[in-house]
Amino acid sequence: MRTAVCPGSFDPVTNGHIDVFARAAAVADRVIVAVLINKTKSSLFTVDERIEMLKEVVAPLGNVEVDAFHGLLVDYCQTHDVQAIVKGLRAVSDFDYELQMAQMNYRLAGVETLFVSTNPLYSYLSSSLVKEVAAYGGSVEGLLPHTVLGRLQDKLAQNRSA
Numbered sequence: 349m350r351t352a353v354c355p356g357s358f359d360p361v362t363n364g365h366i367d368v369f370a371r372a373a374a375v376a377d378r379v380i381v382a383v384l385i386n387k388t389k390s391s392l393f394t395v396d397e398r399i400e401m402l403k404e405v406v407a408p409l410g411n412v413e414v415d416a417f418h419g420l421l422v423d424y425c426q427t428h429d430v431q432a433i434v435k436g437l438r439a440v441s442d443f444d445y446e447l448q449m450a451q452m453n454y455r456l457a458g459v460e461t462l463f464v465s466t467n468p469l470y471s472y473l474s475s476s477l478v479k480e481v482a483a484y485g486g487s488v489e490g491l492l493p494h495t496v497l498g499r500l501q502d503k504l505a506q507n508r509s510a
Contacts, residue, residue: 351377351429353424362491362492369406378411381402421433422459478491478492482500483504
């Protein structure tokens with residue numbers, strides 16, 4: 349069985365992420381969407397909230413599951429018998445960083461990295477940009493799954509009233 353992992357913070361998950369998950373699911377027997385636990389990074393959503401949202405949006409993809417990890421991705425890959433890391437590339441600037449990571453991951457553990465070019469509909473999209481636009485009242489409808497959009501709006505409203 350070929351297992352791939354799609355790692356990230358997914359704070360929040362966007363339609364661009366889901367596109368990458370679906371494409372990975374089409375070429376791997378099993379795909380794990382792995383949420384990075386980074387205690388030094390400030391996130392809008394908790395790890396548990398991100399996992400819950402991800403489980404909702406990947407439910408239609410029968411061979412995709414959700415998990416969380418901390419530490420080195422290659423250690424997670426070895427522990428979970430993952431053969432490939434799947435990463436979406438939006439622009440050349442993504443490639444420079446991701447290529448270095450891919451080479452290091454291969455050196456450390458022999459884990460391959462597969463790059464998926466982002467669907468042009470989502471090439472400009474990032475979780476950070478979505479959060480910023482939404483925080484200032486801009487419309488991010490169509491950039492996130494509907495359920496995630498509702499949670500984002502609720503979370504931002506909570507933060508404004510706190």
